[in-house]
Amino acid sequence: MILVRRYAIALAGVMTMAAAAQQGTWVVKPEWVHAHEDYLASDAMHGRGSATHDEEITATYVASEFESYGLKFAPGMTGYIQRGEVIAPELDGKATVKAGNTVLSEGSDFDLLMSSTANVSGPLVRVDAAQVKGAKFERGSVVLLTGADGPDQVFDGLSALRRAGAAAILVVETPGTTQVYGMMGRKTRTPIRLAESEMRRGGSNVAIVHAAAAKTLEAVGAGSVVSLNVTVLPVKEPRYTYNAIGYLPGSDPKAGTILLSAHLDHLGIGRPVNGDAIYNGANDDAAGTTAVMELAHALGAGKQLKRSVLFICYGAEEAGELGSQYFGMHPVVPLKDLVTDLEFEMVGNQDPKMPKGVLLLTGWERSNLGPTLAQHGALLGADPYPEQHFFERSDNYQLALKGIVAHTAAGWGTVPTYHQPNDDLAHLDFAFMTAAIQSLVEPVRWLADSDFKPAWVSGGQPKP
Incomplete structure (x- = not known):
């Protein structure tokens, strides 16, 4: 009832x-x-x-x-x-940046924002965020981006440097850039796609380098070869x-x-x-x-x-x-x-x-x-x-x-x-x-x- x-x-x-x-x-x-x-x-x-x-x-x-x-x-x-x-694609979270005898580790020295999932290397070039639009460098270079004052300047810089042919972009951490990694969900973005879509060539390789580690990179001579290495996990x-x-x-x-x-x-x-x-x-x-x-x-x-x-x-x-x-x-x-x-x-x-x-x-x-x-x-x-x-x-x-x-x-x-x-x-x-x-x-x-x-x-x- x-x-x-x-x-x-x-x-x-x-x-x-x-x-x-x-x-x-x-x-x-x-x-x-x-x-x-x-x-x-x-x-x-x-x-x-x-x-x-x-x-x-x-x-x-x-x-x-x-x-x-x-x-x-x-x-x-x-x-x-x-x-x-x-x-x-998923990465193991243990990426490295190598420049001569210097080795930086993901997590302790830098946060990897984006990865094409391929290992990349190229000559080191320093670019200040204020001059990023007029920057000229050899395609395939690894760019150390300094002086970025916030997310907008970071993303504008990334866009310009990618168009100019940077193989990887290492953003020197500043108080204004700390929130960028958070905006990405504190996870590395990889080129996820629909299975029926064509695989895109290339991709972005971007890291936020912590202040202490950045000083080590800044001491590396311009033109020295720098590599960004990642490991892709097997698909389960x-x-x-x-x-x-x-x-x-x-x-x-x-x-x-x-x-x-x-x-x-x-x-x-x-x-x-x-x-x-x-x-x-x-x-x-x-x-x-x-x-x-x-x-x-x-x-x-x-x-x-x-x-x-x-x-x-x-x-x-x-x-x-x-x-x-x-x-x-x-x-x-x-x-x-x-x-x-x-x-x-x-x-x-x-x-x-x-x-x-x-x-x-x-x-x-x-x-x-x-x-x-x-x-x-x-x-x-x-x-x-x-x-x-x-x-x-x-x-x-x-x-x-x-x-x-x-x-x-x-x-x-x-x-x-x-x-x-x-x-x-x-x-x-x-x-x-x-x-x-x-x-x-x-x-x-x-x-x-x-x-x-x-x-x-x-x-x-x-x-x-």
């Missing part, structure tokens, strides 16, 4: 939610938002590392939520998860990335499909910071994943819409947007039928540069999507960080390059917890996050039930 009563109460609750959705009064409850984050950003998920079993578990959780909201399998799929094989078993995909079929097959997306992975487990080695990714991007799930919750409970809606939470974004690449190569609906893509990234905190309660939309000025959704009540505004190129740094860009109007809605663009272990539940603004998601329910419902088709403004569409 108790079970029957509980079932009746639950059924009544579902009927009440469905009626609310029908009347356009759907309310996103903060406890729903909190519950998703409690699971996705828990230490038990080990930071949801890209192309790992933890990523698979995360995709399975999202898929189960999609199923509970009444979403269907996407066309051609027999489940809610799309899996793609990846090639991901195939690795995969996982996209969770749900689908709401529309009433008009010719009206096209709206895509709502986020990425479900983060950095996994890395070197500890203040004793914490789990990069929980509560904001990046459990928050965006939560937004997609709660929009699926709202739209799934309502009446059938004119357009179909596709909900995707991609895997392996942090490893180079591999999940969205895989979807682009294996779309479940023809890409020409995608009306638009709205990506959600790091919506868990209010940006101090934005009006209260408002999310930034990357590439706002590139199309009429953001202004139109804002006119219908979405709390969206222009990105105040054009110099950061956020439009090109999320999964939306893969589709934008194919001509689809695709943008990312985000919270604080430069949040201090970015790629740090303290990106956890304690640092989320749940009230802001819940209100932001709530503001998008009816505008997205309107978009999926209308004839409005977002369009690029003149010159706004990015080119491959």
